[in-house]
Amino acid sequence: MRVDVITIFPEYVEPLRAALLGRAIERGLVSLGVHDLRNWTHDVHRAVDDSPYGGGPGMVMKPQVWGDALDEVCAGDEPPRLVVPTPAGIPFTQEKAREYAALPRLVFACGRYEGIDQRVIDDAARRMVVDEVSIGDYVLVGGEVAVLAIVEAVARLLPGVLGNPRSAEEDSFSDGLLEGPSYTRPEVWRELAVPDVLRSGNHAAIDRWRRDRALERTLDRRPDLLAALPEGALDQRDQAL
């Protein structure tokens, strides 16, 4: 997969080259391009923003600079998926992460200030699929942190990136539920014991226990997820819980 990030703070997305993702890049599973938006400015001040039409606080990112940057970075035979992080976007979910993991190329446009002139998005949408996505109902200062979150969620789904692919299959959201609690050695720590069933070796009982805890946790913390499960997703035992 090819990932390109356009930002006025290239150093902000450097953590993409660390740890698991860094190894995926070294192994050629992901190729990453980070581009400084100011390379496409046309004035001595290298300005990327201007005051908003209609008045109001803050500044808006200029269309000319973004237009030229996207023309160059998105060039190629097949248009990439353009992802524009914004709190006003559709929620970024595990389902979206799976969708992106199946694509060959993603380009991220990191906004700052009050965001990017809307015509940049409208113009790009004439040539490629553009997703305006939000990573949560709160407002960050810029799109870079959102890109770190999205690329990490996507890259770990790529074949070969995780040591054990079952990790991704059994994570929260894969079956529509939150994952239940996890434990490791020692058996007792600060007088808190690991649940007996997890040490029983009875795999059917362990699976049932994990499923029950996942259901309880989801009901407690995210009842909206339970309500969104497709019909037939819960068996009789689930429903009795």
Ligand code: SAM
């Ligand atoms: N004026 C915008 C609004 O109210 O919708 C907020 C702009 S925010 C201060 C600046 C940039 O941070 C955005 O263009 C976007 O790139 C990023 N950003 C902020 N919150 C975000 C979120 N929840 N999800 C994704 N990106 C976000």
